[in-house]
Amino acid sequence: MMTNLFSTFDPSTNIMNLPLNWMSTLMGFMLIPTMYWFIPSRFNIIWINIIMTLHKEFKTLLGPYNHKGSTMIFISLFSLILFNNFLGLFPYIYTSSSHMSMTLSLAMPLWMSFMIFGWINNTKHMFAHLVPQGTPPLLMPFMVCIETISNIIRPGTLAVRLAANMIAGHLLLTLLGNTGPMMMNPMMMSLLIMTQLLLLTLEFAVSIIQSYVFAILSTLYSSEVI
Template sequence: MMTNLFSTFDPSTNILNLSLNWLSTLIGIFMIPMMYWFIPSRYSMIWINIINILHKEFKTLLGPYNYKGSTFIFISLFSLILFNNFMGLFPYIYTSSSHLSMTLSLALPLWMTYMIFGWINNTQYMFAHLVPQGTPPILMPFMVMIESISNIIRPGTLAIRLAANMIAGHLLLTLLGNTGPLMNSFLLSLLIMVQMLLLTLEFAVSIIQAYVFSILSTLYSSEVI
């Protein structure tokens, strides 16, 4: 029995005491490169089209300071998060993107590199960015404080947004699934239909959250240039 409802998100998967907590994160290494070695299939063509659309989107967000290959880090970020979100929808596979240690390890280094690059190369611009244009002089100290706090909490909001959205859907599926044995056949068939609809919603959330994470990372990078 689970001692806590949230224990379903504990990374405690193991076989013969061999820890398999983060194995779902690494499965993509064995699966994704296959499409580079075979004749292009419909799957690989769809994926290439998605990458081209993302490339154009990130290139537009980066603006005139876009360098060749600069969008690929965000495309890779999108692919990693999307794959981990999808893997978590399968039974008995740990959702690594629902853990803060995973999401923070993606958001914090990105934000830190933006800040280091911005303050070293564009110090005057970074200071000017703390005070929005047209701010009255009396409000400038407060605006600097508010802008600094909003800048500092960015990696936390990125990480918590992704983890919380992944946990929320899975938690709802778990809650409804635990009531199944107590229902009659009619309510059970209704529950299965609701679970299928929720699973479809989770598929959409997996795509949206990966897109939001990568888009916000791109926007944050464009602000320090």
Template sequence: MMTNLFSTFDPSTNILNLSLNWSSTFLGFMLIPMTFWFIPSRYNMIWFNILFALHKEFKTLLGPFNQKGSTFIFISLFSFILFNNFLGLFPYIYTSTSHMSMTLSLAFPLWFSFMIFGWINNTQHMFAHLVPQGTPPILMPFMVCIETISNMIRPGTLAVRLAANMIAGHLLLTLLGNTGPMLSFSLTFFLILTQILLLTLEFAVSIIQSYVFAILSTLYSSEVT
């Protein structure tokens, strides 16, 4: 019996009082044994094509100052978030990306490292970013304050965007699922159909949110070079 709506996200999975909440993050090593394939499978070929397309896009966003291998961290970030988003769609699996402790742990270190690199190596360039080109002199102090605040809240917006989008769909699925026992047979059929459509939407959201997180991280990185 749920005490409240958000209790579905409570970390309560355990076996013999051994917490298994975050173990779903590492299930990929067991579910996708890549070393068992001696030749590229169709799954590998599709995945490599996706990664290659992401590599080309991230390389374009990073601009002419990107170094060899600089896109790998963002591809890994995309893959990690995508896998955890997908795991959250399975029953009884802890959705780690719906918690701020997870998303903020991904967003803040990336943003902080970009800021340190930018202010140490490209100080003049970072100061120039605080005042957009063509700003009237009288508005410059206000623009510096606005740009500084918008820069400071970037890791928070990244983390909240991912967590909120993952929570929203799961909450809607939970709300509709709890009404099932009280409905008639005909209405239950439409409820199941609606749940399937929502699950398909959540599948798309899982891909989109991991892509948005990686793209925005890449854009933030390109601004400090």
């Protein structure tokens, strides 16, 4: 029975002896969007530095003919693949970037748009690109065929490279993880856990490298049509 009307406001809420009265204060701070923070967090500073580094590198690769904001397309592409790869490292989460339907959906429209833009606006340049400089006249027909085939298979190589690299590491982790319940030796179990941790670290690096390679190659392909 309450002895005082204001006793309902006494700090007495707890679960498993953990005081939860001041959670509302912390939850309020956590719900404030980061865009309203006076000083950006370390994560924001790191991400801004990454974006600026990628912007400078893509701008250098595109050359003097790059348009304002053109690097943002490839930075967005890098970010999308990177976050998808990272999400796939968590247990029981499907890695969308390991499937060809996802990677081809990224590579094919980019390559097609570059080809349409190049052949409509820079037709002579695109024809000149089919014959490398210094090719003997006798080899020119063969070089045109080789360059045409290498140009056509570009979206496929982009898609297969990303999907294959993401599948390979995850498949190895799964196969090793399935052998764990059958091991009775504690020494072998410890060795398996250490191997899994090392492979997970490798997959973390592969996630970053493959997203970077996809974005860099897309940038190089776009620079050839200008």
